[in-house]
Amino acid sequence: RKEVEQDPGPFNVPEGATVAFNCTYSNSASQSFFWYRQDCRKEPKLLMSVYSSGNEDGRFTAQLNRASQYISLLIRDSKLSDSATYLCVVNKFVSWGKLQFGAGTQVVVTP
Amino acid sequence: DADVTQTPRNRITKTGKRIMLECSQTKGHDRMYWYRQDPGLGLRLIYYSFDVKDINKGEISDGYSVSRQAQAKFSLSLESAIPNQTALYFCATSDRFSSAGGLYEQFFGPGTRLTVL
Numbered sequence: 001r002k003e004v005e006q007d008p009g010p011f012n013v014p015e016g017a018t019v020a021f022n023c024t025y026s027n028s029a030s031q032s033f034f035w036y037r038q039d040c041r042k043e044p045k046l047l048m049s050v051y052s053s054g055n056e057d058g059r060f061t062a063q064l065n066r067a068s069q070y071i072s073l074l075i076r077d078s079k080l081s082d083s084a085t086y087l088c089v090v091n092k093f094v095s096w097g098k099l100q101f102g103a104g105t106q107v108v109v110t111p
Numbered sequence: 112d113a114d115v116t117q118t119p120r121n122r123i124t125k126t127g128k129r130i131m132l133e134c135s136q137t138k139g140h141d142r143m144y145w146y147r148q149d150p151g152l153g154l155r156l157i158y159y160s161f162d163v164k165d166i167n168k169g170e171i172s173d174g175y176s177v178s179r180q181a182q183a184k185f186s187l188s189l190e191s192a193i194p195n196q197t198a199l200y201f202c203a204t205s206d207r208f209s210s211a212g213g214l215y216e217q218f219f220g221p222g223t224r225l226t227v228l
Contacts, residue, residue, distance in 0.1 A: 004153060034216075043201060043219035044154070087153070091215070099217065101146075101153030 001026055004102035006088050011107045013078045020074040021105045023088030030100075033064055033071050036087040038104060044087055047073075078109045114138045115220035117202050123226045130189040132223050134202030142205045143185040144217065145169075145177060147198040154201065160185055161207075192227040199224050 006023045013019040025033075033050035048055065050062040050071050061074040075082055088102035115136045124130055134143065141162050146154040146169075156169030158177040166179055174196060178186045189196055202220040 002153075008151070041199075041222075041224075043221050045219070046216045098156065098159070099154075101155075103151055103153045 002102075003027060003100045004088055004090050006102040006105045008103060009106040009108075011105065013075075013082075013107060013109050015078055015080060015109055015111055017078050018074065018076050019078060019107060020072060021086070021107075022070045022072045023102050023105075024068075024070045025088075025090045025100070026069070027090070027092055027100075028066075028069060030069075030090045030092050032091040033062075034089040034091075034099075035060075035062060035071075035073050036089055036101075038085045038087055040085075044101075047086070075107070078107075080109050080111065083107060083109045113221065115202060115204055115218055117200075117220040117223050119223060120221065121224045123228065124192055125228050126191075126193055128192050128227075130192050130225065132187045132189075132200055132202075132225070134185045134187070134220055136183050136202075136204045136218075136220075138204055138206075138218060139182075140204040140218075141182065141207045142215075143179065144203040144205075145175075145185065145187045146201045146203065147171070147196075148201060148222075149198050157187065157200075189225075189227075192225075194227045197225060197227045 035047040036044040037047045038044040054063045059076045063072045085104040087104045090100045144159045145157040160166045160179045176188045200223045203217040205217045
């Protein structure tokens with residue numbers, strides 16, 4: 001079983017709509033959680049960290065459910081520029097950066 | 112200029128050849144990492160280094176070696192390339208301290224696309 005699992009998609013979303021997707025992780029001892037964004041054939045970049053209480057950054061909302069071991073990302077008012085692959089990333093440790101990456105969820109925003 | 116650079120950006124080589132991928136960073140970070148990315152799989156850690164004298168194997172180090180020549184430089188070598196090492200390779204860096212953007216955010220280079228025939 002993969003340590004971090006994601007629905008690969010693609011999620012086809014009309015411009016202006018809302019899209020949400022989850023990621024599950026297997027290690028209950030995981031300490032910190034992130035969403036990275038990766039454009040086609042480019043390097044991943046941090047989108048946002050995910051905090052226990054849930055957090056929002058503009059049109060993006062991330063939630064963590066420790067009991068069920070999943071994190072979610074919601075994108076409101078989708079823009080064409082939101083088209084990308086979203087990588088779920090989990091860190092087992094607080095104090096150093098050995099990250100476990102999911103394979104990514106592809107989002108395609110259409111006009 | 113990019114903070115994390117990788118050379119070459121693309122490389123095609125033959126089975127059995129020795130290949131070196133280079134990574135340089137101007138971010139002043141102590142920690143550097145090498146990953147490979149394959150379709151349908153997440154990034155997988157090959158090697159990581161917390162400082163010049165500290166190098167550690169990741170989850171898929173077989174067939175690879177690394178050298179940390181300086182704080183800013185971390186090279187990945189394939190001693191004898193084989194076709195299943197065809198992949199997109201990323202170098203990344205992180206600070207020893209957490210950042211405002213997230214705990215130990217990693218910053219990635221643009222990647223090297225390696226094809227082994």
